[in-house]
Amino acid sequence: MQNYILANLFTQIGKIFSTQKYMKYVWRGLWNTLYISVCAAVIGLFIGTIVAIIKIQPKTKAWTVPKIICEAYTTVIRGTPMALQLFIMAFAVFAIRGFPLAVTAIIAFGINSGAYVSENIRAGILSVDKGQTEAGRALGVSGGFTMMRIVIPQGMKNVIPSVGNELIALIKETSIVSMVGTVYDLTYVSKLIGAPNELATYLAPMLVSAAFYLLIVYALTLAIKLIERRLRKSEKR
């Protein structure tokens, strides 16, 4: 019996790969997952960097309100489940007729990962020696320019492993969106393939989806390694 199921599984997986109809779904799912996670990652990195920079500002009057807002943002976002945030976004904030769910998802995931990334980036900026900022300022270069050209490039190097971690988690988290509604991402597509009677199983398409998630994450891991090696060029002896 066990052997029968296993053999059946392989034939089913083979069937998915060989049938054009199913592969169309898979490619569509792959594309959607990729573009939701890439857009969300870009938004997340953008928000994260800004929040991190605001958080490390000195405690002066002008920065009090932005700092409180950023503090509240990270606390709330990190303290509530991603799925709930997505539900609230989809059914309350962007509950507009015709508003694409994919865009809602991008915004929700972006805001979510921004909170996590901001803490990582803050740690990275703080890891850069204070002397670097001082040297820049002592040369008469403005604070913003010093931050952008000297501190952040050096901090990024230390941040890349943890931010990479965050991005990997984000890619897999995007599967939650299939719970909310019709977005043809990899998880939703696997359900779609399994539903008709021809295959009579959810296991095979889900394994295929899982393999594609693994593929994306592995590619990302390689890319991160490459970027890190590039950035560490200045440390080579």
Next chain:
Amino acid sequence: MKNAKKEKFFKTEKTPVEPYDEAALLEAQHLTKSFGELKVLNDISEKIYEGEKIAIIGPSGSGKSTFLRCLNVLEDPTDGYVFFEGNNLCNLKVDINLQRRRMGMVFQHFNLFNNMSVLKNITLAPVYVGMHDLRRAKLNNFKIKLLNLFKKKDKKTPLEEISKTAKEIKAEAKANAMRLLERIGLADKADVYPSTLSGGQRQRIAIVRALAMNPKVMLFDEPTSALDPEMVGEVLALIKEVANEGMTMVIVTHEMNFAREVATRVLFMDEGKITEQGTPEKIFGAPESDRLKDFLSKVL
């Protein structure tokens, strides 16, 4: 009780600004810096004239470095003022970046930018300044052009002159940096990253980086304390060379022999105050206070 507490936290009264001495290049007025309860600098008033080479000596924790860092406001003084060529650096209305460009600073730990090659380290600030001015001039010209549209032909305001293009600014900065690198014999290291260099080489490049801005005064914050004894010589030789060219200098140092050779005036600091000062002959030859005698007997 409540009032007393309030006073402590909200004490914002500062000593009034006194007129500055126009002959002095750098002037500190009643400079005070406290970290919480600890008063690191205690009401220091000092004038530094052009061409002077000043060595600041003293036991550790006496506020030498803090005093130096207050001179270009890397450390915000709690009270008092610093005047540089008549500009009050502690006034927030004065553009501090503009003033700092004319004050070079060399740090104990070199602080070369680790993510840039040696050449980029040196050209960063000159290129930044040049590009900044260029962009400002271009923006200004654009505004003038816009306003000129609504003016009569004979009343048009002339455009600001742009003497250098971006390429020229970069090329000039690079040529200048290479000239300076050749002077210290490190021209072949222009394209390497600072992490591959020895301490002495790094410190010399840090000095050259400050020199690339053509500063009026150079501040040295213990330039040789983080170096191997072997490398101290080359750095001191370079500082001496710069000093002989007539640069105004303020050097915080533990190298007494160097201070004796180079300085025109030596300040001895103790517990946040300049307790004794004079020519090196006087300070090292005939010290007055017991504290200075005690200090010299330990270091010499």
